[in-house]
Amino acid sequence: MSQSKCILKCKLVLLFSLLFWIISLNPSNAQNINAEQLIKASINYHDPELNWKTFKDTLIVEMTTPNQTPRVSKVHINNLNNDFYLKVEKDGNNFSYNIASNKCDMTLNGNSNFNESDAKKFNLNCDRGNMLKNYYTYLYGMPMKILDPGAIISNKVERKSFHGKDYLVIIVSYSPEVGSDIWFFYFNPKNYALEAYQFFKSDDNGKIITDTGEYILFEGETIINDIKLPKIRKWYYNKNNQYLGTDTLTN
Template sequence: MKTLFTTSLFLLFGIMSFGQQIKGSELLDKAIKYHDPQHKWETFNGTFHVTMETPNSSNRNSKISINLPEEHFYLKAKKDTVVTEYDVKKEACTNTLNGNTDLSNQVLKAHNLSCERAYLYKNYYTYLYGLPMKLKDEGTIINDVVEQKSFKGKAYLVIQVTYDVSVGKDVWHFYFNPKTYAMEVYQFYKTDDKGSIKKDSGEYILLTDEEIVNGIKMPKTRAWFYNKDDAYLGTDILN
């Protein structure tokens, strides 16, 4: 027991010492090297499928295509008998419901179909599945201070990320494995009018397992929870 305790202290202080030496931007570079060792994200052109599981609801199965060089995004989602499609090519947008593109305003509203929502999905999926590489985007502010935190019983190196006001107001924390630099958790909080974090807001996302898509190590499973009470929201499964 004494040997185990001593070893644990040694590992803990080793992580703390390293965290005090490395800067946030340097930790991010190491994480990107782990997830995208061949720098594939900048020219990403690929398709993947995601199953979304939510409590007391049927699954939503999505096919997602992202072509960064061509500025093309496509999402086809099926839930029960309803199939919706969003196709964004640069500034052009097409919405489809059960194979039909000739939709009345009433039908568009009833199924929440719009170009605004298409752009929202484009940004959402490109951001989440482009992490941590997307943290290099313009307007992203990486805090130079690397923290050592324990989350759900595991030790992590953590960076705080904020954004220019033109990009967003949320405050994000990204948790990296101190040995491999794999991204394993991220968490965000809302802020008030003064820019202070609302402690009872936001969510945290636990990442488990990996899938390699076009040479990039992407998290296979993302489980979403509220920060305020750990309530489970749902899980996205890459398949």
């Protein structure tokens, strides 16, 4: 074989190898991805520096709901020490939870001494404080927290159209000690961004109860601690698509 033909053949082999490598990385081939790969790709999009585990920052969340005055929540999350602080302001009142070192402290309008009637009126108790801690750290910690202990992740990735957009979808259930809800996570097939999630209650056999739960659609992003978080989340009932409210990160 002449030297020129050998060089040409080598160039063609190199070209086809390069094309194969590019195609293999193309998100359009996402039908070949499994759930673990999809989650890790999404984490790489949202939290490329893996900062969530040591996240220590404050989120300012404004919640608007139909026929209600806005509610503003100051949410401080310290994942390194597992500490949590929440202050909520609404209708001229404010209450707070401070959960640190396995202790729970509460205040109402700046006063830690409030009566039982006010505690009931504002639903102030440490069980609710811990529930709110789990709520904020779970949902704003997505997709990173999908891999938490107790998660049972279906390996199959589905393609699904959901409210006018195409998504890659994974289904996650949980061991009994963690919870009984079944979650669907919706990822952009081009960049693997998490753009919606949805949950249903389940029956005693672990089957979805279809007229339960809610779905949440995202709009925009806010970067905090180098993590891309959903700026706007809109909440709806699964059973009838009734709009429930919107929370907005105002940081």
